[in-house]
Amino acid sequence: MKIKNLSQLIVELYEKLSSWEEDVVKDSGLTTTQAHIIDIVGHSGSIKMKDLAEKTGVTTGTLTVAADRLEERKLLKRKPHESDRRSYLIELTPEGESYFKQHHKFHLRMTEDLVSDLTEKEQEIFAGIIEKVLGKI
Amino acid sequence: MKIKNLSQLIVELYEKLSSWEEDVVKDSGLTTTQAHIIDIVGHSGSIKMKDLAEKTGVTTGTLTVAADRLEERKLLKRKPHESDRRSYLIELTPEGESYFKQHHKFHLRMTEDLVSDLTEKEQEIFAGIIEKVLGKI
DNA sequence: ATCAAGTATTTTGATAACCAAACTATATTG
């Protein structure tokens, strides 16, 4: 297998996933950053600003503003940290949870769509290879 | 194969690729948009603003500004269209070409790294599955 | 040939993302 071909295929796959994700996020009325934040909080549960900023890959200053927007839209809330008065815990509101679940469902549909031409066997092999690539095996 | 597992794996793979790409682009001193534009022009060669905007997935207004920045940095240039005086052809400068080639090399290294734990056979299967997923077969 | 309609790009006006650095409030440590 020439690395060149494989590289090209991976880039194309990445672009396909990327464009799907962007389309669905924009349709939902959030920016990609906002959706990313909802997704991380949805997965992590209650999380400190600082840790959330780190996971999101932005500075705390950037996150402050993004959290403001999401709080305005009632998708998340800041809860005072019980033992550290400098800190907040970020949590999803019911609306935020609902967005998160919906987005999760989109991923399932997207995956179904993506692998619809693969046999059951091929899907398993695909999963195994991705696990290996991710260093999970 | 449960779609749920596969979906999770695909999301994780996507995130891994995404973070690699972002890291390397930021290190290069360009924004992701700028790198995206260089990449598209590098692949397409001489291309009209309108077509470039479409391929990049932004409005022509957005592209005008981005092209200005890249022209300031001497990575691309506007060349008047020979037969349509409303239009420009966008091309990479030698510096732009050099950036493009370097980025391409990064993709190759990334791919090598990514599939280093796979056997030759597995790499071929992986490529075949991606081709199928992309509708190339 | 001319004039209306269409097209390519730029400009404008607004919101949002993003960073680094300064700032505020609280916590920790010597």
Added chain:
DNA sequence: CAATATAGTTTGGTTATCAAAATACTTGAT
């Protein structure tokens, strides 16, 4: 307790982004 560290916000500045208006040119129909 004082000095230092940490969590989050604010500030000042660049860039991305869009929709809609403006500009300059092309095309099609009469």
